[in-house]
Amino acid sequence: xxxxxxxxxxxxxxxxxxxxxFRRVRLQSVDSCRPLQLExxxxxxxxxxxxxxxxxxHTSWFFExxxxxxxxxxxxxxxxxxxxxxxxxxxxxxxxxxxxxxxxLSRPSVAEVxxxxxxxxxxxxxxxxxxxxxxxxxxxxxxxxIHHEQQHQELFYTDIKYNLGQNPLLPVFTEAPLSTRxxxxxxxxxxxxxxxxxxxxxxxxxxxxxxxxxxxHLHQLSGFCIADRLVSCGEYIQFIEQGGYRQPQFWLADGWxxxxxxxxxAPLYWQKIDDxxxxxxxxxxxxxxxxxxxxxxxxxxADAYASWAxxxxxxxxxxxxxxxxxxxxxxxxxxxxxRPELMTQPNACDGLWQWTSSSYSGYPxxxxxxxxxxxxxxxxxxxxxxxRGGSCVTSPGHYRSSYRNFFxxxxxxxxxxxxxxxxxx
Ligand code: AVJ
Ligand code: FE
Numbered sequence: 001x002x003x004x005x006x007x008x009x010x011x012x013x014x015x016x017x018x019x020x021x022f023r024r025v026r027l028q029s030v031d032s033c034r035p036l037q038l039e040x041x042x043x044x045x046x047x048x049x050x051x052x053x054x055x056x057x058h059t060s061w062f063f064e065x066x067x068x069x070x071x072x073x074x075x076x077x078x079x080x081x082x083x084x085x086x087x088x089x090x091x092x093x094x095x096x097x098x099x100x101x102x103x104x105l106s107r108p109s110v111a112e113v114x115x116x117x118x119x120x121x122x123x124x125x126x127x128x129x130x131x132x133x134x135x136x137x138x139x140x141x142x143x144x145x146i147h148h149e150q151q152h153q154e155l156f157y158t159d160i161k162y163n164l165g166q167n168p169l170l171p172v173f174t175e176a177p178l179s180t181r182x183x184x185x186x187x188x189x190x191x192x193x194x195x196x197x198x199x200x201x202x203x204x205x206x207x208x209x210x211x212x213x214x215x216x217h218l219h220q221l222s223g224f225c226i227a228d229r230l231v232s233c234g235e236y237i238q239f240i241e242q243g244g245y246r247q248p249q250f251w252l253a254d255g256w257x258x259x260x261x262x263x264x265x266a267p268l269y270w271q272k273i274d275d276x277x278x279x280x281x282x283x284x285x286x287x288x289x290x291x292x293x294x295x296x297x298x299x300x301x302a303d304a305y306a307s308w309a310x311x312x313x314x315x316x317x318x319x320x321x322x323x324x325x326x327x328x329x330x331x332x333x334x335x336x337x338x339r340p341e342l343m344t345q346p347n348a349c350d351g352l353w354q355w356t357s358s359s360y361s362g363y364p365x366x367x368x369x370x371x372x373x374x375x376x377x378x379x380x381x382x383x384x385x386x387x388r389g390g391s392c393v394t395s396p397g398h399y400r401s402s403y404r405n406f407f408x409x410x411x412x413x414x415x416x417x418x419x420x421x422x423x424x425x
Contacts, residue, residue: 255300
């Protein structure tokens, strides 16, 4: 190889589309917040729900920590304290400001957080504008950073819904779009039947995926049946009215303990007014529509409902195989709808994450990446359950049959619903 060839391969420029993607997603985060008042940006009702401005800063911190500090020559952070304040959980980076106190961060102000975003954006643009010998690694980290920011765009919606929902004024985030309600009523759940099969699980494509979707591997499935739609609010109301929350025989032990300790009687955000169920939504308080999928249930409630209905939850592999075959309507939406659609509408998409019975753990052969960035997914592989699909607040482009979301079984503030499965019908 000549010297000239060596130079050409060692100093390369960035794909122009990368910077365009970065800019588009960065702008989207700020755009999603437009309906908010300034006072809303700092709300944190519980440890799990971060303030909006913390999301806006932490996503910038991610690019600063994993790209600018290591790869931008002579990079000067805008503020030295941000390394600590906006570190979510990366011990490899250093100590973190306590999660449950994020709501106390009245400073930096929203305006200063926006300046931080602009500063990071400018530095990233400059970095990508020049040739670099680290094009591959920076491209991989930037792509991860973009998907990370999109995950936080979803968390922004789930968190602001929870935080606004604490206010007795039940603030409207945005007005509900004009109703396109149809008179059609929902039929019974049908089941797709699958034969036993040795199937391929995990991401096998050439695009982006998170590390927890790899390695692709074979998995032996027994025969099973999976529901052709999600459980509706109407069906869930039957469960409630027939005493589902008062009968321990339907519940896992930890689930029953949660019912007792937290006084659960209905999904999160539900309340009965004049004998009629209502739910708080990002469009304010609305009557529960019987034909929408039931939302904001824990895995315990999903499991109890399934027991009551004579079914079970699917495993994550069953779900993925059914999705690969095109039998699950998790279809991608171009815009975020902020509320799951009526299932009676033609081409309605699922609009909710779906609890599976699978524990979140590494696939056979999974290796945690070196360095602090390896803490992204791997260290959470204990005591959580996998959810599959995507929701009405998931970023477009995140729907993949191999995508693995994960939360603790008692958590309810994500847009999580129920798809049933059975061994046979
Ligand atoms: C995949 C949604 C469980 O909420 O911690 C954000 C997403 N990872 N920053 C989470 C995430 C790093 C993650 N979930
Ligand atoms: Fe994060």
